[in-house]
Amino acid sequence: MSSYELSTTEEEKRQYIVVKIGSEQYGLDISNVDNIVRMQKITRVPKSPEHYRGVINLRGEVVPVMSIRRKMGLSDDVFTNASRIIILKLEAQGSVGIVVDEVKEVVSLGSDDIDRNVQNTNREDSNFINGIGKNGEELISLFDVDKIADEVEAA
Amino acid sequence: MDVSQYLDVFIDETSEHIQSLSDNIMELEKEPENKDVVNEIFRAAHSLKGMAGTMGFKRMQHLTHDMEDVFSEVRNDNIKVNGNMIDLLFNCLDAIENYLENVKATSDEGTEENEALIKQLNAFLEGGDGSVDAESSDSEEAPAAEDKKEEASSGEESGEAEYLSMPVDDGIREKMKEAVESGQNLYGVTVHIDKECLLKAARAFLVFKAVEDFGEIIAYNPSSQDIEDENFEFTFSIIIAAETNDLDPVIKAIEAVSEIESTDSGKVTPEDYEEKKEEAEEKEPEQEASSAPATAAPAPSAAPAAKESPKAAPAAANNAAASKTNKPVATRTVRVDIEKLDSLMNQVSELIIAKNSLVSISATDQGVNNQSFHEQIEYLERITTGLHESVMKVRMVPIENTVNKFPRMIRDLSRKLGKPMELYMSGEDTELDRTVVDQIGDPLQHLLRNSADHGIESPEVRKERGKPEQGSIFLTAFQEGNNVIIQVRDDGNGIDIDKVKQKAVERGIVTPEEAENLSKKEIINFLFMPSFSMAKEITDISGRGVGLDVVKSNIEALGGDVEVKSEFGQGSTFTVRLPLTLAIIQALMVEVSDEKYAIALGSIQTIENVPVSEIKYVQAKEVIHLRGLVIPLIRLGQLLDCEEKDEEPDNLIVVIVKAGDNYAGIVVDNLIGQMEVVIKSLGKVLENNKFISGATILGDGEVALIIDVNAMF
Numbered sequence: 001m002s003s004y005e006l007s008t009t010e011e012e013k014r015q016y017i018v019v020k021i022g023s024e025q026y027g028l029d030i031s032n033v034d035n036i037v038r039m040q041k042i043t044r045v046p047k048s049p050e051h052y053r054g055v056i057n058l059r060g061e062v063v064p065v066m067s068i069r070r071k072m073g074l075s076d077d078v079f080t081n082a083s084r085i086i087i088l089k090l091e092a093q094g095s096v097g098i099v100v101d102e103v104k105e106v107v108s109l110g111s112d113d114i115d116r117n118v119q120n121t122n123r124e125d126s127n128f129i130n131g132i133g134k135n136g137e138e139l140i141s142l143f144d145v146d147k148i149a150d151e152v153e154a155a
Numbered sequence: 156m157d158v159s160q161y162l163d164v165f166i167d168e169t170s171e172h173i174q175s176l177s178d179n180i181m182e183l184e185k186e187p188e189n190k191d192v193v194n195e196i197f198r199a200a201h202s203l204k205g206m207a208g209t210m211g212f213k214r215m216q217h218l219t220h221d222m223e224d225v226f227s228e229v230r231n232d233n234i235k236v237n238g239n240m241i242d243l244l245f246n247c248l249d250a251i252e253n254y255l256e257n258v259k260a261t262s263d264e265g266t267e268e269n270e271a272l273i274k275q276l277n278a279f280l281e282g283g284d285g286s287v288d289a290e291s292s293d294s295e296e297a298p299a300a301e302d303k304k305e306e307a308s309s310g311e312e313s314g315e316a317e318y319l320s321m322p323v324d325d326g327i328r329e330k331m332k333e334a335v336e337s338g339q340n341l342y343g344v345t346v347h348i349d350k351e352c353l354l355k356a357a358r359a360f361l362v363f364k365a366v367e368d369f370g371e372i373i374a375y376n377p378s379s380q381d382i383e384d385e386n387f388e389f390t391f392s393i394i395i396a397a398e399t400n401d402l403d404p405v406i407k408a409i410e411a412v413s414e415i416e417s418t419d420s421g422k423v424t425p426e427d428y429e430e431k432k433e434e435a436e437e438k439e440p441e442q443e444a445s446s447a448p449a450t451a452a453p454a455p456s457a458a459p460a461a462k463e464s465p466k467a468a469p470a471a472a473n474n475a476a477a478s479k480t481n482k483p484v485a486t487r488t489v490r491v492d493i494e495k496l497d498s499l500m501n502q503v504s505e506l507i508i509a510k511n512s513l514v515s516i517s518a519t520d521q522g523v524n525n526q527s528f529h530e531q532i533e534y535l536e537r538i539t540t541g542l543h544e545s546v547m548k549v550r551m552v553p554i555e556n557t558v559n560k561f562p563r564m565i566r567d568l569s570r571k572l573g574k575p576m577e578l579y580m581s582g583e584d585t586e587l588d589r590t591v592v593d594q595i596g597d598p599l600q601h602l603l604r605n606s607a608d609h610g611i612e613s614p615e616v617r618k619e620r621g622k623p624e625q626g627s628i629f630l631t632a633f634q635e636g637n638n639v640i641i642q643v644r645d646d647g648n649g650i651d652i653d654k655v656k657q658k659a660v661e662r663g664i665v666t667p668e669e670a671e672n673l674s675k676k677e678i679i680n681f682l683f684m685p686s687f688s689m690a691k692e693i694t695d696i697s698g699r700g701v702g703l704d705v706v707k708s709n710i711e712a713l714g715g716d717v718e719v720k721s722e723f724g725q726g727s728t729f730t731v732r733l734p735l736t737l738a739i740i741q742a743l744m745v746e747v748s749d750e751k752y753a754i755a756l757g758s759i760q761t762i763e764n765v766p767v768s769e770i771k772y773v774q775a776k777e778v779i780h781l782r783g784l785v786i787p788l789i790r791l792g793q794l795l796d797c798e799e800k801d802e803e804p805d806n807l808i809v810v811i812v813k814a815g816d817n818y819a820g821i822v823v824d825n826l827i828g829q830m831e832v833v834i835k836s837l838g839k840v841l842e843n844n845k846f847i848s849g850a851t852i853l854g855d856g857e858v859a860l861i862i863d864v865n866a867m868f
Contacts, residue, residue: 043850043858044750046795048841055837055850057858062850064838094839149840 013108016133018140019086019100022074025140026100027107027133028086032145034095035087036103039079053077056085056097063087065097066149077101093149107140109133114142162262165210167490169255172199172206173248174556177563180244184566187236197226198325203251209322212264215254221276222247234279242570243275245563318343318392318419319427321376327394330373331425334396339370342402343423345392349414356385358414363393365408370397389416394423491549499545502538509535540831543739551586554632554641557596558583561603565628568607575625576611578603582632587639591713591733595641598706598717602643602729603628605702610647610727620724622646638715638757639735644728650721652678679719683707714848716865718815732815740834742851742861744827745810748797751859752823753832753851758864760811760818762826767805779809779820786811786818789867795846800824812864819867834861 016027017036035058042054042065051070055062065085069077077083082102087095114131130144179196186192200223207216222244228234250269257265321343323331331341344366348358359382366372374394377387397405402420409418509531516528558580565578587595611617611626618624629644656670659681665673683703710717714734721727734740734757742753743762763781770777770788777788788809792800809820832851836842837860848863 041857043860045837045841045844045847045860046797047844047846052841055841055858055860057852057856060852062835062837062852062858064841066840092839096838096840 013110015106015108016140016142017086017106018104018135019084020102020104021068021072021100025104025138027109027140027142028088029142029145030106032088032090033086034089037085037087037097039083039085039099053099058087058095058097061095063095063097065099068098068100068148071148088145088148090146090149092146096149098148107133107135109135109140161210162258165206166255166259169203169206169251169258172203173252173255174559175199176203177245177248178559180241180248181562181566183236184238184241190230193226193230197223197230200226202324205322207254207264210258212254212258214266214268215251215264218247218250218254218269218273221273221280225276225279228280240279243272243279245567247272247276317345317376317390318394318421318423321374321392321394323374323394327374328425331394331396334371334373335425339396339398340400341373341423341425342395342397342405343392343421344395344406344409345390345419346409347416347418348389348391349416350389355387355389356383358412359383359387359391361412362409362415365412366393366395366405368408369399369405370395372396490552495545495549499542499549502542502545505538506535506542509538543831547588547739550589552589552592553584553586554592554595554639555583557592558599558630558632560596561600561630564600565603565607568604572608574607574611574613576607576628577625578628578630580630585632585634585639585641587733587735594709594713595731595733598709598731599630599641599643601702601706602731603630605729606643606645606647606727610645610649612648616648634735639733641731641733642728643731644726646726649723649725649727650679650682650719651723655679655681679721682719683717711865716815730815740832740861742830742832743810744830744853744859745791745821745823746825746827747791747795747823748800750795750797751827751853751857752791752795753830753859753861754810754812754821755861755864756829758812758814760813763809763811763820765807765809765820767803767807770807781811781820784818786820788820788822790822791862792822792824812867814865814868817868819864821862821867832859832861 015030017030017033019026019028037056037058040056042056044054045052045064048054048064051066051068053065053067053070055064057063067077069075077099078101079099080101084100084103085097086100086103087097089095113135114133116131128144128147129141130147131142133140133142176196176199179192179199182192183189183196200219204216204219204223207213207219225234225240225244229236234240247269250267250272253267254264257263334341346359346362348355363372372393373396375382376392381387382391395405399405402422406418406420409415512531513528513535516531561580562578565576569576606628607626611628612620612622614624617626627646629642631640631642631644633640652675655678656673659665659678660667660670664681664684670678683706707717710731710733715732717732718730719727720730741756743756743759745752745754763779765779770779772778773785773787777790778785779788780786788807791797807822808824808826809822810826811818811820813819830853834849835851837844837847837850846863846866847860848866849861850858851861853859
């Protein structure tokens with residue numbers, strides 16, 4: 001799917017969905033995103049890892065939803081009208097939803113626009129950030145989508 | 156001919172035949188003189204051979220062929236059944252099963268020739284043939300002779316007289332016999348269609364039409380369905396039962412159909428298929444009756460049967476063969492009674508009708524307040540419930556297929572261990588979901604081995620204890636509510652509680668002081684701990700320490716549980732409890748701090764209203780005293796970290812659940828009601844949850860979690 005879209009934009013560019021969590025912007029590779037849904041009732045699952053908010057009903061399937069804020073050690077989510085759940089399709093974990101404060105736009109970033117040198121940042125989320133994208137004046141932290149949920153099992 | 160499409164059928168049917176052979180050989184061991192059993196065996200072996208031949212599995216065919224020879228001699232009273240022979244036959248069955256495993260894994264039979272087995276079989280035949288010579292009875296020898304000949308020529312593919320090499324099953328053979336008895340003649344016809352022909356199925360149809368003017372077609376090769384679907388090359392064969400004595404008009408009629416290139420035909424008899432079946436390559440059936448009895452006898456059986464245990468070698472070779480896999484063919488299929496499918500079909504059509512009436516109601520002015528709307532909803536509900544039941548029924552298979560290999564296993568164990576014992580089975584027709592049946596075999600096998608090895612005492616000990624020398628093992632299955640219970644019981648030694656206790660202390664699981672205070676049940680539960688083997692020495696039957704813990708985890712993975720009762724000196728009973736179905740359950744919806752949970756109805760005993768004042772404390776834990784039982788209370792809200800309620804009501808709603816012999820009272824805030832819920836997985840990242848076994852989606856789209864009652868204890 002994404003390869004098709006690539007051919008319509010300029011060569012070697014990938015598309016990212018830009019979301020807002022707290023005051024920062026993050027990017028999710030569009031090829032991993034299955035769906036974006038509005039906030040809905042999340043059923044708490046007792047005795048599950050703390051950063052999982054629970055499960056939702058996505059067209060008849062039960063999908064776990066995690067709070068990326070809790071995961072990154074930020075203040076807890078405040079659900080607003082702009083809050084969305086982004087459903088990721090992961091190879092290892094199946095579908096997982098993450099809660100974001102706002103979905104802003106879709107940007108195309110070429111490899112020139114991405115700074116991969118993020119190893120030395122001493123942040124809690126550095127494990128699953130694999131690059132910083134530059135979109136004009138704005139900086140976008142790019143999630144390593146496969147690691148978001150992966151990390152969970154180790155924790 | 157490309158036969159890969161028949162592989163599934165072949166695998167299914169071969170398994171069935173192997174099973175029937177196994178059963179009947181057991182029977183034969185008990186009653187060596189029973190001719191019905193011998194005939195049954197003969198038929199099964201024969202079908203096996205035929206099927207292997209059709210599929211081109213030459214080695215398998217060779218082996219079954221020689222087995223069949225032995226049976227044929229037994230049938231003709233030329234060989235007497237004895238213990239050695241039974242053992243040998245079982246070894247052969249194992250070898251065939253190995254072939255089948257290979258076929259399943261790689262679509263190929265592998266390279267093991269099993270020559271040792273074949274030699275042994277021939278050694279038996281040789282012994283038998285001596286007596287044949289004495290009676291100098293040509294006719295009796297004929298079948299064997301014929302078969303030998305076929306074997307010689309089995310390599311070549313003859314394009315002629317294919318009707319002689321049709322696969323013919325028992326049913327068709329019966330029909331053929333009936334036809335002959337009623338004075339009809341049987342003709343085999345092979346029709347070659349022009350290679351340019353575009354509508355093969357249509358030509359075939361015209362041929363059938365033409366033939367039916369003369370008589371009845373009783374067998375098709377390929378099957379009539381395949382012919383209809385054009386699943387054949389440019390030839391097909393049929394067997395016709397007709398009054399007429401002259402085949403020519405029939406052939407003329409066939410050849411009158413356009414684009415028919417040529418036909419081969421001839422008179423056939425049921426015996427042709429009885430003795431030689433599909434791979435016979437001779438052109439004229441009459442010829443071989445008189446041919447070559449002389450060449451028959453001892454030709455290939457020169458070497459005496461030297462190897463006693465040829466089993467290890469084939470296994471190794473088979474593994475080697477399996478490693479160079481082409482493709483696994485183990486598809487999981489369910490054979491479904493056509494009636495079940497019919498009822499499914501009916502319900503689906505009703506569903507469509509119900510949908511249509513709803514559509515028409517929604518088009519009327521009154522809309523959803525209409526009386527008939529509600530009627531339709533009720534109707535819809537009935538249909539969906541019925542549909543659910545039907546689909547579940549389709550998935551249900553009797554445990555028979557899994558358990559009927561056990562008598563054989565016990566027999567082998569009995570010989571190996573030198574302890575006479577017998578397995579009594581009942582309730583083999585109990586049905587379970589296919590997935591459960593598939594996986595219950597290993598645990599049960601383990602429990603049975605356990606009983607045979609550790610349970611049943613040696614005959615001497617049994618005598619001393621005043622028990623019959625022959626030990627008994629019982630495998631009983633029955634349905635109880637929403638569960639199926641399978642019990643493995645033996646009248647053997649039982650579990651020596653003191654020994655287990657001692658062992659547990661030795662292994663440092665408990666201190667000697669703790670051990671003294673343990674209940675019998677708790678001690679028995681040690682047996683289910685990983686690598687806790689009670690065997691003093693390791694045998695190849697059990698005692699490696701990978702035992703009951705695996706049984707337990709396997710059964711729990713299926714949503715069931717296992718329990719032991721044992722009386723030292725008198726025997727043990729292992730009770731396996733399995734859920735009838737996996738996907739949809741009846742559940743009670745409850746509410747705790749505004750969260751909704753489902754509890755499987757099957758595990759609920761009663762629902763009680765308990766005044767707070769009646770709560771008692773045992774070891775600082777809340778319990779209630781209910782009709783003679785002391786039941787621990789579980790505050791679901793606390794257990795699941797729900798938000799605390801401000802005040803405690805005067806009366807608690809307690810759902811009494813039971814798992815095995817254990818009771819617990821789950822305290823909930825509210826009861827919502829009974830519901831049929833569809834079980835869904837929580838998703839990979841959350842599914843390891845200890846207290847939650849799954850989730851379900853409620854009518855309003857909300858997700859509710861299903862409590863795992865077994866985790867409450």
